[in-house]
Amino acid sequence: MKFKSKRSKNMTDLSPLQKARYQYAPKLPKMLRNGISEISVLEGEETTSVADQEKIEALFPNTYGKKEITFQKGQNTSVAKKQVVGVILSGGQAPGGHNVVCGLYDALKATNPENVLYGFKKGPSGLLEDDYLIFDDAYIDQYRNTGGFDIIGSGRTKLETEEQFAVAAEVCKKHDITAIVIIGGDDSNTNAAVLAEYFAAHDAGVQVIGCPKTIDGDLKNEDIECSFGFDTATKTYSEVIGNIERDANSAKKYWHFVKVMGRSASHVALECALQTQPNVCLISEEVAEKKMSLSQIADYIADSVEARAAKGMNFGVAIIPEGVVEFVPEFSALIAEINELLAGSKAETFNALPNWKEKYAFIEKGLSQEAMSVFAILPEGIQQQLFLERDPHGNVQVSLIESEKLFSAIVKAKLEERRAAGSYKGKFNALHHFFGYEGRCAFPSNFDADYCYSLGYNAFMLIQYGYNGYLSKVSNLSKSADEWVAGGMPITKMMNIERRHGEDKPVIRKALVELDGKPFKFFEAHREQWAKETCYTYPGAIQYYGSAEVCDLTTRTLALEKGE
Numbered sequence: 001m002k003f004k005s006k007r008s009k010n011m012t013d014l015s016p017l018q019k020a021r022y023q024y025a026p027k028l029p030k031m032l033r034n035g036i037s038e039i040s041v042l043e044g045e046e047t048t049s050v051a052d053q054e055k056i057e058a059l060f061p062n063t064y065g066k067k068e069i070t071f072q073k074g075q076n077t078s079v080a081k082k083q084v085v086g087v088i089l090s091g092g093q094a095p096g097g098h099n100v101v102c103g104l105y106d107a108l109k110a111t112n113p114e115n116v117l118y119g120f121k122k123g124p125s126g127l128l129e130d131d132y133l134i135f136d137d138a139y140i141d142q143y144r145n146t147g148g149f150d151i152i153g154s155g156r157t158k159l160e161t162e163e164q165f166a167v168a169a170e171v172c173k174k175h176d177i178t179a180i181v182i183i184g185g186d187d188s189n190t191n192a193a194v195l196a197e198y199f200a201a202h203d204a205g206v207q208v209i210g211c212p213k214t215i216d217g218d219l220k221n222e223d224i225e226c227s228f229g230f231d232t233a234t235k236t237y238s239e240v241i242g243n244i245e246r247d248a249n250s251a252k253k254y255w256h257f258v259k260v261m262g263r264s265a266s267h268v269a270l271e272c273a274l275q276t277q278p279n280v281c282l283i284s285e286e287v288a289e290k291k292m293s294l295s296q297i298a299d300y301i302a303d304s305v306e307a308r309a310a311k312g313m314n315f316g317v318a319i320i321p322e323g324v325v326e327f328v329p330e331f332s333a334l335i336a337e338i339n340e341l342l343a344g345s346k347a348e349t350f351n352a353l354p355n356w357k358e359k360y361a362f363i364e365k366g367l368s369q370e371a372m373s374v375f376a377i378l379p380e381g382i383q384q385q386l387f388l389e390r391d392p393h394g395n396v397q398v399s400l401i402e403s404e405k406l407f408s409a410i411v412k413a414k415l416e417e418r419r420a421a422g423s424y425k426g427k428f429n430a431l432h433h434f435f436g437y438e439g440r441c442a443f444p445s446n447f448d449a450d451y452c453y454s455l456g457y458n459a460f461m462l463i464q465y466g467y468n469g470y471l472s473k474v475s476n477l478s479k480s481a482d483e484w485v486a487g488g489m490p491i492t493k494m495m496n497i498e499r500r501h502g503e504d505k506p507v508i509r510k511a512l513v514e515l516d517g518k519p520f521k522f523f524e525a526h527r528e529q530w531a532k533e534t535c536y537t538y539p540g541a542i543q544y545y546g547s548a549e550v551c552d553l554t555t556r557t558l559a560l561e562k563g564e
Contacts, residue, residue: 021145021443021544026099026453027481029474031073032461036111040074041465043067047489050221050509051496059506060193060492062200063469068223070487071461078464083108084177085463086118088127089154090184090191094213094229095444096452098143098151100183103456105140111464118175123155124191127180128164130171145449147232148441159191165198172206179207179463181456185214185227186508189471193491194506196469207468209459210491215440217267217557220511223489225477228455231555232448233261233439234268238275238539240435241317245276245536248315253427255305256317257404259434263323265512267557273319273523274556277535279304280318281527282407283520285513288327294377297328298410302424304531305415309426313534320404322436334371335396338386341366356384363387379409404432445542446551450481458486478554478562518560 014022032039046065049056057064085108087101101119108115117135120126133139133152143151159168172180182192189210196208212219215233220226237260244256258278262268266284273281280301287297301318308316325331341363342350353359360383364372375383382405386396408430418424444452451474459472470488477484494508513520529535543551 017443017544018146022141024145024446024449024544026103026145027450028454028457029484029486030482031071032454032457032486034073036107036461036464037076038073039071039076039461041077042070042072044069047493049492049495055497055504056492056495056506060197060469063193063197063490064492066467066469066490066492068487068489068493069462069465069467069470070485071458076464078466080112081178082112082114083179083460083463084116084118084175085179085181085460086120086127086132086172086175086177087152087181088120088124088183089149089152090123090182090188091154091156091213092185092215093147093149093154093440094215094227095147095232095440095442096228096448097149097183097213098146099444099449099452100211100213100228100456100459101135101151102140102144103453103458104181104460105135105456107457107460111460118177119152122153123157124159124182125155125157126152127159127171128157128167130174145444147443158187159195162198165195168195169199169202169204169206172204177206179209181209181211181459181463183211183213185212185216186219186510188213189219189491190495190507193469193495196491200468207463207466209462209467209488210471211455211459212471215268216262216265217271218265218510218512219508221494221509223473223475223493224471225475225561226451226555226558228448228452229440229444230267230271231451232442232445232542234271234275234555235445235539235542236439236442237268237435238272239541240433240438241272241276241278241319242536242538242540244433245278245317246538248317249534249536252313252315254315254429254431255408256431256433257320257408258317259320259322259402259404259432261436261439262321263326263399264510266321266324267511267513269319269321270513270519270523271555271557274519274560275537275539276317277526277530277537278319279308279316279531281523282318282320282324283513283515283523284321284324284327286515286520287324288329289515291329293330294328294374294410295414298407298414301407301411302414302418305411305428306418306424306426307532309424309428311532314427314429317536318407320407322399322403325401325403325406326398330370330374334367334374335386335398337367337371338396342387350387356380359387377410377413379406382406382409402432402434404434408432443542443544446544447477447554450552451477454481454484454486458488461486462488478558478564480548480552518563519557522560
């Protein structure tokens with residue numbers, strides 16, 4: 001379908017790519033293109049949560065155990081009524097979010113031009129504060145196929161208290177809202193499930209539908225093959241990593257340590273490694289599984305540096321996941337001791353010390369011998385950062401640790417030891433990079449533009465058929481969009497109980513890298529060769545126009561998982 005722009009903005013202010021992307025017509029699953037009147041529902045089996053079934057069912061008596069559904073061609077049997085829908089962008093940005101809103105809007109208007117879409121501003125707080133805009137064609141057209149969440153903004157306010165739910169219900173009642181669509185990651189969709197249960201329990205007449213978003217790739221399972229944004233973000237990072245590899249192979253004198261986003265899971269790092277074939281890539285889940293120490297990790301990287309130097313190659317590329325240090329058992333123990341050391345008034349005593357020498361003595365006295373042995377090998381800048389950067393609860397902000405610099409410094413020390421022993425004679429010069437925000441708002445790839453539009457369109461079909469507490473689901477994603485399958489699954493199916501802030505909480509289980517999965521096994525089978533030889537591959541920039549083999553390419557992770 002074609003979209004005519006009605007925006008008032010001067011088109012001469014836009015880049016050629018912006019102009020072209022506004023006119024791109026996202027591809028829908030073939031079944032969703034049949035027309036609203038020819039979309040029917042095929043119900044599957046009743047579902048159970050991934051774990052803690054009795055506890056989850058007790059917490060969600062009105063929305064637990066519902067059936068998975070698939071949309072298929074057939075007569076639409078939904079009840080015709082005017083729909084007033086609210087949409088919320090929640091959490092960090094991910095490429096394609098705008099197209100979820102556009103797909104939702106287009107399906108809503110195609111069903112009934114009198115239907116209305118509210119956009120609540122700055123995340124869930126917009127719903128609580130009744131801060132909104134009402135979408136129309138002219139406004140929507142400005143954001144088709146673009147990156148970012150600036151269409152209405154995003155936020156991290158959690159919807160989790162009875163008081164908040166009551167306010168949300170009142171706002172929905174005020175505007176005659178029949179459904180809320182929450183576009184977010186695992187925490188946001190957990191909140192969506194809890195809100196859906198509240199609305200059902202209080203007979204509020206408001207449905208809640210979630211959409212799976214996160215560039216980290218950790219919102220996935222047997223039903224959700226990929227969260228949106230992961231494809232674009234990893235392609236964006238991989239383009240730059242490929243450029244760095246080309247530069248490294250040209251200059252032949254630098255080791256580049258590249259940190260990429262992914263605090264809880266290493267999906268981004270693994271995907272970038274599969275796309276670019278660097279010399280080293282750490283996988284946090286493997287570090288935890290093998291209980292690797294900082295020293296062992298440094299030796300692992302130093303082995304590659306030494307092997308390449310022996311061949312005259314004093315250069316290389318190492319990919320470091322953002323949260324890897326949290327998976328190192330000895331480092332986690334050190335953090336716990338530091339948090340205890342500075343608990344309460346002891347932080348004031350520490351901060352009052354006049355210089356780092358005295359602070360170091362305070363630390364040395366307060367830490368156990370085991371923790372101090374780990375602390376002592378850290379570069380001084382990292383040591384100080386552990387004590388200067390605190391979160392609102394007084395804890396170390398591990399995500400702020402510059403792990404790329406940490407590992408290059410420890411590797412350098414290892415190499416000097418090897419030089420003294422006579423086994424290493426090369427040169428080691430390190431450069432550091434962190435790729436994070438660069439990928440969160442990129443122009444979405446064709447895959448993400450299509451996938452997100454389909455998720456939004458599909459979300460409205462779930463609303464039209466009266467589903468509540470469901471996640472918009474589009475699967476068979478490694479195939480062409482024609483073959484994608486649209487439907488929905490109860491959010492409670494993904495949930496388990498975890499300990500959060502001293503309490504048992506229902507949450508969506510995060511998907512970590514599976515060490516017995518096909519993507520990691522492929523990486524594991526090739527990394528020894530990549531470590532010693534120069535096997536770099538150069539993905540290049542995301543392509544939007546040309547052959548489908550290039551422009552609609554899925555991630556290596558998804559292709560390997562599907563055996564392609």
